Amino acid sequence: MNIIVCIKQVPNTTDVRIDPVTNTLIRDGVESVINPFDAYAIEEAVRLKERLGGKVTVLTMGPPQAENALKEAIGLGCDEAVLVSDRKFAGSDTWATSYTLACAIKKLEDFDVILCGKQASDGDTAQVGPGISAHLDIPQVTYVKKISEINDKLAIVERMTEEGYDVVETPLPCLFTVVKEINTPRMPSLKGMMRAKAAKITKWTAADLDAEPSLLGLDGSPTRVVKIFTPEPRKGGEMISGSSSEVAKELAELLKGEVV
């Protein structure tokens, strides 16, 4: 089974601090990591390969340093890695990003499954996974929490919904976006880390892709930012003290309007 995992390198939010004066994120010293949701996609891909044989190719679009995220993915069990990187991709919104990734996927060999995290922790859009499947015109199932059955023709998966889950059957090739519930990612092994260090990353620029230049980067992005501002930070309010029953009474009084 040929599996492709699409990942994104994002700032590690556990490092993120807020500047108390400007109320903006302090980025200095913030390390870049694999998007937390993509870790589940990587793990699921590696598990599928371990069960069914085949190969896992990890793919990312990003600046040159995104290579580190790919190496990390190799350390976690992916076999091959492709970095799609070019100044021409700068300014990509989700439309142009999914187009670029779809073009890269078309250049790879035939695949059975594409796995993505449900969304990236820095943009939070959940648009790129479905965007890739739309560009490739393949079926998708989003928010997958379990792959119950899979063979070379079809898969039966559980798709998380607000109320529970749907059981969905899909032919392959198909794109899945996965949620945290699907697995517990492993830690990299020593052997994996050594493999990561030695790994050769395939690097493609815009010229390597069969892509329409006007659809790449900022030029290919329908959306753009016109204004940015920092919202007033939420301020802490009133502290209530006293015995448990006093506090409970006061709180019940204060919240009366909200809980009816």
Place this chain on the structure above:
Amino acid sequence: MASIKILLDKCTGCTLCVKACPFGAIHMADRKAVIDMTKCTLCGACAAACKFSAIEMEKAAGPKKDLSAYKDVWVFCEQKQGVIQSISFELLGEGRKLADKLGVKLCAVLLGSGMEDAAEILGERGADKVYLGDHPALKAYQDDPYTSVMVKLVEEFKPEIILCGASTIGRSLISRVAIKTSAGLTADCTGLDIDTKERLLLQTRPAFGGNIMATIIAPGHRPQMATVRHKVMKEAPLTPGRKAEIVSKAFPEEVFASRTRLVEVVAEVTATVNLSEADIIVAGGRGLGSKENFALLEELAKVLGGAVGASRSAVDADWIPYSHQVGQTGKTVCPKLYIACGISGQIQHLIGMQSSKIIVAINKDPDAPIFKVATYGIVGDVNELVPALTKEFRKALNK
């Protein structure tokens, strides 16, 4: 190819752009801004922040599309098991304002099977027109037929704006529709407005990792598409008897083809109330100390008619299933009342709940970061305070 440059005669060296750049790509040299192109992602934050129009972004002009044929504001109305979801009414409330500003019709799109009677409510919620796609294949959501029908409708009727819920269905559907119709799409907008001169949808959302807000436009493309999270907009008022024109659209059978097949819909019993729909959430963290103590929260939630949420550490400790997790790797919620019990308030958790209207925090550590965002804070033992609260509310609500 797109490019960016500093207009040196206009740059005053004020450093606003340096602060605005989310990627640390701008520094000052000789009191003028200099962009490090190896770091710049052309995100446009600096140009948007510059008060002196000193940063110029150039974008190759794509093929000019005639946008004048696009009019009306559409709302995709989600239904599950034949019931129109309340997020649709919130979007109709917001859509009404946008349509009035533009002087166009507000239209609802409803896809399902046997939904004709249910469609009546959309007129009472402010829609002027309802595009109804009625077919057995549309009974429950599947990506293929829903996408195909939406794309056909967009191509035929050409809306200038489409709003859609940022739900599992909405996000899956509209992302595909946006690609197929070459439209701009902005996720999770917290504010929407209209630039009436340019007829542009001004879409405001948190960006660059959370606490910077960005206003985003999609000039040169129609429709302009946005998703909005549940509970962010106010529901459209109900006007009994108000009628919308119903436009039933039939399509050739192949439009309804689906490669995927829905085998079963499973409702999970553990979720007393859908977290993202709940008006009140009682959430617990590591401070609760044990799985058993979560029962205290359930009791309080039951009395308040709310749902139970949890921090990541409580979920990781196996005290409660993942579907209850609030925060960056869980759900984002904005209820009217969020009661955080024994939750310290790490940034990953705050991201998921800080837009709640009222936040009550109970924690034994007076320095816990949760108090910085709490409307009401109580320093104390959750396992004592929660039962006391349950008792008080039971009394107050006569339950």
